[in-house]
Amino acid sequence: MRSAARTRLAQALQLAPAILVLGLFMLGPLLLMGYVSFLEKGSYGGVKWGVHSVEAYVKFLFERDFDDSLILNPDYLRIFARSFGLAVATTVLALLIGFPVALYMAMQPERRRNLLVFLVTIPFWTNLLVRNYAWILLLRNGGLVDGVLQGAGVTEQPLGILYTNTAVAIGLVYSFLPFMVLPIYTSLEKLDFRLVEAAYDLGAGKALALRRVVIPLAKPGIAAGCILVFIPCLGAYVTPELLGGGKALLIGNLIQSQFGVARNWPFGAALAFFLLSVVLLAMTVYALRFKQRPEHGA
């Protein structure tokens, strides 16, 4: 009996540091951020403690006129729409590229499969800043892409892609593509290939087998990949800053500017809180829709 109590104590002691550190420095700040979003902003940055206000949330949609009446201001809504649009476009592009790649990888012999997985993961562990910087070298006027295209006689003028939405999309797809490939690969790797063979035996061609057997079985992986790409895209900061030249404002940059030049902390906190809510909502929907699947069979 005593030993049972001792084990429980040992378990509590082992978990305590993690709970303490993450509770204090991760969960704590998030809750504080939520609270700050309901405070009034200080005149020179910072916040007025104890002065509660929903002004930060009102600012999403409205601006105050001279006589303090609210008028609809679609500027921030537009930034949100642009961020969503770019995140959706990136996710779709990543899926179109990522699925065939994952399928190819899953069909390789085992040794080669492991090597390919390793090659996909390497860029993930390298510096995001550096990888985006590399795209500046490639995309800028007179950069490598221009050089190759002009050398081949395809174009004569510089493309001028850098600092446009296209550059941001290229950078985002590049940054997060491994997150799409890996989960899809994982679900395809577990796929019982006899099911595909059965489809062939029943007269299905490759396209039909793909559509009716492979893709449905890979759905959890596809969903996971889409979530893993969509979420970091929505909050992306580095890529729009470097490849978009800070011209096309996205949520991430808007949030940052509230703590820099704009000096409106409650609004920044509210924006971040909103972003967090969207992410948690997406995760919850995903968890409810796909997480229980394996228990039902398959």
Next chain:
Amino acid sequence: MSRLRRFPGTAAMAWAFFAYLYLPIVVLVVLAFNANSSATIWTGFTTDWFGRVANNPDIVRAAKNSLLVSTVATIVATAVATLAALGMARRRFRGEGAVSALISLPLVVPEVVTAVASLLFFVLLRIDLGLLTVAIAHTVFCIPFAYLPIRARLDGLDRSLLEAAGDLYADPWRTFWRITLPLLAPGILSGAMLAFIVSLDDFVITYFVAGAGGTTLPIYIYGMIRIGVSPEVNAVSAIMLVVSIAFVSLSYLVGRRG
């Protein structure tokens, strides 16, 4: 049989994908050895830029800061994560789901959000921004990266070895030091290396909580990039890339062994 497993078009797509993935990295490393100072036109091989980087006191200071922060964050995060993994792998308990969610929280929350929340936290608690705040923030997001490989290793551990130790009258403490820890070591090492890399590479969170005194290498590189493309940036970036890739490869090899 292998023909059945081949889907037309996927091979071409895969090779294009790997080219896309590695082209920028290769270009960057090659240009770091370019003699031409305009940075993108190849004129000849040189290692001068690396010498310039090594002799730039600001870069060296930033690199030292980076190493200091990453070392501290890695040690603390790995210790915390190892204990947490040991605790989580024991019998189930109430609130296990909540603790597990707490541990993976830094992976789920977008970086910008974590960055903003940490900044507010430090400023409102009047903790001066600098290396200390950077180290704290890094420790936090390193924990899940260290935790995952350790936990995976622990779950794959043969429990009968621990029972055998108990049968041979080893007390739990001795069992831990003589059996559990040595068997767990590859997982811990692998987790520590991943934590180190993630910390060394982090930009967004550091950028928010660094203040004036916490300039790490990525922060410094960001400043250089904002000024413009230059061969020095290419050289520092190439060094960072090579260090990361070396560490990940090592971590991969260690994790696979044993």
